[in-house]
Amino acid sequence: MTDLSTEVAALPDKSLLVMDDDAPLRTRLGRALEQRGFEPTLVGSVSEAITAVKSSPPAFAVLDMRLDDGNGLRVVEAVRDARPDARIIMLTGYGNIATAVQAVKAGAVDYLSKPADADDVVRALLARGDAPPPPPDNPMSADRVRWEHIQRVYELCNHNVSETARRLNMHRRTLQRILAKRAPR
């Protein structure tokens, strides 16, 4: 388990589809996975992904959940239909349980929240026997949880401060101040 690259090298099929609408991140992730031995195809939208899947179904897939032109779940289904043995993992900006449940039900083998480093992705991709890793003891600080929630809604509101504040039922001024600061640990 220490050397992921050799494990990847032993795979019969290293084809991997990476879908993310953030181009720099996508490229970086693609490069990192390539270095670890995969043969990635990069796409930035659901439609591109579907096309790619049709022309050559990948053995692995790393998909962003939320894109501009549709839901990442559609791609999960497409990949599963084209290739039932594919190992798919979902990626998303801020972890959300409901989303994770949907993703797994749709057929993803795992769900990671960004920022997830390439090693995490590879580990999830390779994890044959699902090892219930550690005691699921996750001590996120209360402020951190609050902050992430805010970020999520903020993103969802397309970085519109006023609307985010309205939805969050908090003062625009307060939101502004919070957004101006860095994430709490």
Add this chain to the structure above:
Amino acid sequence: MTDLSTEVAALPDKSLLVMDDDAPLRTRLGRALEQRGFEPTLVGSVSEAITAVKSSPPAFAVLDMRLDDGNGLRVVEAVRDARPDARIIMLTGYGNIATAVQAVKAGAVDYLSKPADADDVVRALLARGDAPPPPPDNPMSADRVRWEHIQRVYELCNHNVSETARRLNMHRRTLQRILAKRAPR
């Protein structure tokens, strides 16, 4: 979808297993589900649950994830083995993505984090066609999210204020004051 009770009444088999180690909560949940037409069996531990499943496999199950005498996942498997068509939902004090993924992979149809009210549970239990909430985004207030997180950890720490504060990385005094107040809206 508006009247859950009538929908429950139409079920061929209303048997339901409720497992939670917190007796008051279990009773309350059981009563609530009974009022909505289910026929619940209440148990407070994994071993009791396994026994119950063996003697009469339920059509539905609401299981707490973490109990003193073992992992709720074991019960998921037991139920699934005994009755593959059963609809199981997991409940947990502390919402955790890794756990949610595990639960769904084990065969649960949904995963809710406490506090989940009875209607939420029934909805999850009945939701035949899945993924009705494509917009999985709640306009929960930021403070509410924080508060729920705190409550969850607090419960997880067995109502130990000092330990909760330590884990949450916040001051015990502050936690005390927060717990003394009611939930924010």
Add this chain to the structure above:
DNA sequence: ACGGTATGCGGCAGACTGTCGCAGGTCGCA
């Protein structure tokens, strides 16, 4: 009896929040 730990509570200085208000920017529409 003693150290370790948990709990409730008073108090205080400093940080944060809720509110107002003001100024400037963008967009769509007569």
Add this chain to the structure above:
DNA sequence: TGCGACCTGCGACAGTCTGCCGCATACCGT
């Protein structure tokens, strides 16, 4: 071109909340 509807950033101020210290009490295991 001007108006109205929004959005954004920011200053100021009072009221609230938080971090931190201390003290007293109450269980435990040794």
